[in-house]
Amino acid sequence: MGGQTQELTADVLVVGGGPAATWAALDAARAGADVVLADKGYCGTSGATATGGTGVWYVQPDPAAREAAMASREGLGGYLADRGWMTRVLDRTYANINELAESGGYPFPTAPDGRQPRNGLQGPEYMRRMRIRARRAGVRILDHSPVTELLTAADGSVAGAAGHRRQAGHPYRVRAGAVVLATGGCAFLSGALGTDTDTGDGALYAAEAGAELSGMEFSNAYGIAPEHTSVTKTAFYSFATFYREDGSVLEGAASQGGRSVIARELLGAKVYCTLDRADPADRQAMRLAQPNFFLTFDRLGIDPFTQRFAITLLAEGTVRGTGGIRIAGEDCRTTVPGLYAAGDAATREEICGGFTGGGSHNAAWAMSSGSWAGTGAARYALGLGRAAHTRAVRAAGGAGLRPTGRGGVDHREVIAAVQGEVLPYDKNYLRHGDTLTASLRVLDDTWRQLRSGLRGDGRDAIRARQAAALAANARWMYRSALARTESRGMARRLDFPEQDPAQHHRIATGGLDEVWTRPVKEPV
């Protein structure tokens, strides 16, 4: 674990390596900032986007089409989204995608009618291109360099970050004028496709610096995958019929609008499906659109269009939910000076309200918020000038790095304890006040133990920090879910099945040893 600490300086430090991080780095560099991007894994393969493929909320600037796009999810999201932000995101996404097509080298397909649909991206190709673009703009990329904590200046503003370069084998610090957290959401190491790097680290680091979160009750998305596999590409299950073990059709089960039926059945039995509603043309189109969807079937010798196969639901937490770091301005600043948030690390309530941001909306948000956060962080940092690098700094990390008591807590035990409360369908998907309260008792106890006794050093520091982040995210989730005594968006409560007009507001949360929530009545 030894090795001397590598000291770096930058105007802007971007933490993360997915679409939001690369757009942030690119636009910060274009705004004249010297940029370092530090990724836990490898910028280009890390995260949910690189591994899969995604629709994009790309809508022509035609007033009727834009109006329809904005109206389509407002009700589903419990009317918590914001038209102003939706308009901005539609504009920015349109511009960014066109740039990707015209100068970014992304090979969009051409349809038989000669038009070029630009509302979908294949993950590996997209993120490969984004890495190249960031490098060409002068961004210094540090791969396999998990950030483990933020650095703060005496006035409380964020002034950089520290971490460990796990393949080089030494610690490092970056003194920066501003930091963009684009670390992804939190899927609790459930095994959902490409999300093992999405452990909610950014939310933990932000909270330690004093930032707030929002919408954490919108965190119980589950994706469909063939049993014992990783490929949670749920869109194609629109073509599925779902069956019980005895071959009878599972009535009411559907990919959209019937996933809770699947969850209930899975509590006591297996569920099978066949993609038997896809005609031959659909089948061919599906193969071309998402080749990774078929890896599982081809390698296991299953024909998904004619044969029944067992499925499971994998938790996608705030990756497909919409909760995250609260945004405090149009440039995606947080409530802490010098700290910006983008992509799934940030709340996506601005455009999704309480409904899933899965697929097209999250992709649009990632590239839009990334661009804004990068530009905003650059402006802030350039305003500070070189003095930013000589500020006295304090390491802000707590849980998992600086235990308050004796050691002895194993990060694997922490992860198992948290997963035991957030993965089961009858605790997280089918939420009830009683189960939420019981889970919070376990999670609060887990937090107390880890705060006192969990410690990781060197390349193991990130494992301890991930475990702490999972526990923190779970507590914000359930405390927010308990505070919303109604059903709105995806935050449904068995004990409060109706939407309550008096709770038409967002819920902010935060805190570490003591978790708090409060209703947010003012508009963003």
Next chain:
Amino acid sequence: MIELVSAARCIACDKCIRVCPTDVFDRGTDGIPVIARQDDCQTCFHCEANCPVDALYVDPRTRPQPVPHHEDELADSGLLGSYRARIGWGHGRTPGALQAIGPAFGTAPITS
């Protein structure tokens, strides 16, 4: 999970070691990557997609398989390197993205 690194095919370019987002591989003394942390493999297939000589095989199941895969059988069945071929990476191939026109889903919003 990653199940196979073919020493016969591997050219020790280190690419899989570099691109694995969960840092599963170590460099062996002979330069051939070693699956050092299989438990950390998230079955994302990125190593396969990036391997220029189709030396890697990721089983779609997310737990280690008790019976080892045979390289010759995987090659004969066309599975070795199949993901890289499908996304059109490698010399002389057409990027898969150029042909990625998905099926129509009707009017329902696509949410995943």
